Amino acid sequence: MESQHIRETGATSRSKRIDLTDVDIFYGDFKAVEGVTLPVAPRAVTAFIGPSGCGKSTVLRTLNRMHEVIPGARVEGQVLLDGQDIYAADVDPVNVRRVVGMVFQRPNPFPTMSIYDNVIAGLKLDKSGRVKKSEFDDVVERSLRGANLWAEVKDRLKKPGAGLSGGQQQRLCIARAIAIEPEVLLMDEPASALDPISTLAIEDLVHDLKTEFTIVIVTHNMQQAARVSDTTAFFNLAGIGQPGRLVEFGPTDVIFSHPKEKQTEDYISGRFG
Numbered sequence: 254m255e256s257q258h259i260r261e262t263g264a265t266s267r268s269k270r271i272d273l274t275d276v277d278i279f280y281g282d283f284k285a286v287e288g289v290t291l292p293v294a295p296r297a298v299t300a301f302i303g304p305s306g307c308g309k310s311t312v313l314r315t316l317n318r319m320h321e322v323i324p325g326a327r328v329e330g331q332v333l334l335d336g337q338d339i340y341a342a343d344v345d346p347v348n349v350r351r352v353v354g355m356v357f358q359r360p361n362p363f364p365t366m367s368i369y370d371n372v373i374a375g376l377k378l379d380k381s382g383r384v385k386k387s388e389f390d391d392v393v394e395r396s397l398r399g400a401n402l403w404a405e406v407k408d409r410l411k412k413p414g415a416g417l418s419g420g421q422q423q424r425l426c427i428a429r430a431i432a433i434e435p436e437v438l439l440m441d442e443p444a445s446a447l448d449p450i451s452t453l454a455i456e457d458l459v460h461d462l463k464t465e466f467t468i469v470i471v472t473h474n475m476q477q478a479a480r481v482s483d484t485t486a487f488f489n490l491a492g493i494g495q496p497g498r499l500v501e502f503g504p505t506d507v508i509f510s511h512p513k514e515k516q517t518e519d520y521i522s523g524r525f526g
Contacts, residue, residue: 268295268467269335269352269436271316276330277496278311278320285311287496289330291486295436298459298468300482300505302475304520307488308497309471313439316469317353318346334437351379354435358442360422362414362429369410371425372396375433392432399465400428401458420451427458431466438462440470444477456481475521479509487517 271293278286286308293299293316301309314320315328318339332339339349362371372393376384384392393410397403402424406417414425423443430438440459444452459468459481472478478485485508487501501508501517512518 268465270295271437271467271469272331272333272336273312273315274331274333276312276315276328276332278308278315279325279327279329280323281325284496286488287491287498289499291499291502293467293469294484295467296463296465297483298463298470298481300478300485301469301471301488302473302478302485302520303488303497303500304490305473306497307490309486309488310441311497312488313441313469313471314355316437316439317350317355319350319355321346351375351433352435353437353439354430354433355439356423356426356430356441356443359446360419360426362417362422362425364413364415366414367411368397368406368414368417368425369393371414372428372432374429379433396428396432397425399431399462400424401454401461402428418451420447420454423447423451423455424458427455427462431462435466437467437469440468442471442473445473452477475509479505485509487512487514487520489516489520 273289273291276286276289277284289312301313303309311320315332320326320328328340334349334352338344363374366374373389376389376392394403397406402421405421414422417425444455447455456477459470462468470481482505484503485505486499487508488497489500490497501512501514508517509521512521
């Protein structure tokens with residue numbers, strides 16, 4: 254099956270390229286985003302920037318089929334993961350989400366679960382038996398080390414995840430996401446609810462993780478986009494009541510220093526948004 258093939262190829266490549274071609278995104282009859290064509294390079298950080306309501310988080314959610322969880326939502330066009338259409342009829346969206354993990358805006362550890370159980374929550378839902386229970390201890394340590402959290406929590410793994418600080422909770426959520434060994438990590442404003450020190454820790458972590466994962470991050474923070482990303486996509490609204498569109502895409506240093514479009518320059522310079 255196509256969905257099975259997505260997981261099998263991911264197990265060897267560990268990092269995926271994504272290509273969007275003429276993607277339109279709808280909520281019922283309303284077209285929220287129009288005509289997005291965009292490459293996302295493997296083992297790199299791509300930032301989505303733009304004013305509120307321009308569709309950047311909506312586009313992010315199409316990359317692992319989270320958008321269609323909303324009743325009436327749909328996607329037209331192609332979203333290819335290493336050349337495979339993730340919206341093809343024979344592709345299981347659950348399998349897509351194992352390959353394309355997601356970290357949300359606010360830390361969301363499962364409040365009744367321990368730190369340990371939070372990390373392995375996704376593995377327990379995986380009925381394929383890919384990871385045996387005897388391997389859970391190793392997975393927990395590896396994932397927490399990958400999230401730069403092991404040293405802080407190794408002596409309290411059975412304590413509730415909700416008892417951690419906000420920044421630690423977000424890193425726990427990242428550990429939970431990488432425990433299932435995805436190839437892509439989507440991050441929707443992962444530091445917006447955190448203090449400056451925790452934000453810096455998340456940014457450092459993003460920099461480290463891109464050696465293993467394809468990362469797409471949505472951020473309103475221009476300085477953050479400039480610090481963490483290799484390429485940047487600027488989205489904007491076509492007008493009031495009109496769909497969001499991709500205005501400009503390119504290397505981050507070019508987008509921030511010599512943008513081609515006046516809209517991009519105006520947004521980055523703080524003239525609107």
